[in-house]
Amino acid sequence: MQGWRKTQEDAHIAKLDLGDGNALFAVFDGHGGDQVAHFAEKHMAEELLQLESYKSGDYKTSLEEVFLKIDEMMIAIKNQQESQGTYGNEHDGGEPNNFSEAGCTSNVILLTKDKIYCANSGDSRAVLSQNGQTVELSEDHKPDNLKEKTRIEKADGFVSMGRTNGIISLSRALGDFDYKQKHDLSKHEQQITAFPDISENPINEDTEFIIQACDGIWDCLTSEEAVRKFGEMLKKGGKSEKQIVEQVLEEIIAPDSSNGVGCDNMTCILIRFNK
Secondary structure, eight states: OOTTSSSOOEEEEEESOOSSSOEEEEEEEEESSSHHHHHHHHHHHHHHHHOHHHHTTOHHHHHHHHHHHHHHHHHHHHHHHHHHTOOOOGGGTSOOOOOSSOEEOEEEEEEOSSEEEEEEESSOEEEEEETTEEEEOOOOOOTTSHHHHHHHHHTTOOEETTEETTTBSOSBOEEOGGGOOOTTSOGGGSSSBOOOEEEEEEOOTTEEEEEEEOHHHHTTOOHHHHHHHHHHHHHHOSSOHHHHHHHHHHHHSOSSSSSSTTOSOOOEEEEEOOO
């Protein structure tokens, strides 16, 4: 849902079968433009499948590697464009330009036959309903979190008004290369890093559904409220997952743009497990 914003900067992935029985879902919440979100949407699945760590079944490592790989690919394109004075156009089949000021959160769910892997960089979020109980699959990366604030300050940045360098309201993201300029530090140690946190949970008879969404949804609903709302609608029946998501977004969008809450682009994926 574009909502009250002038443009839609979100992107997503919903692949029920990667070709090996695994499934991949992702929400990319763009900021400063949609370039990075759409680049991740276009390339993440194929790059993940090519990694040796993924092929060997080391899914945690593969998810960490693919986040950094997406950044590396964009940096290479950005450097080439700057050196040659040429800029691609994604609508003409090329790669999008202007990666410098754009970024996106990345919340990725990889489902295997018996496990849920959630990789998160930024403030999009995934929550699991486990026998009616709410299980947080990811942690929001906000600049004023102690761990995040410590890293930002060690990289010569600062946190003001809950924003990295007083500008950007998250501490991890793909893109945002202006915040990744400390060449004496690793990719993990930059003011803003793409490096994700990974959670791993079993799939069993109590596993019911996952809600994966950008922060526009979580500004309006707590994790518990979302699990309760989606759970009640699923139990009631009569609507598809798509219709349920649409109804929830219609309910939480702000009636006007006066206070900002409920005015963001909203992207939500509802993943239900068959019993």
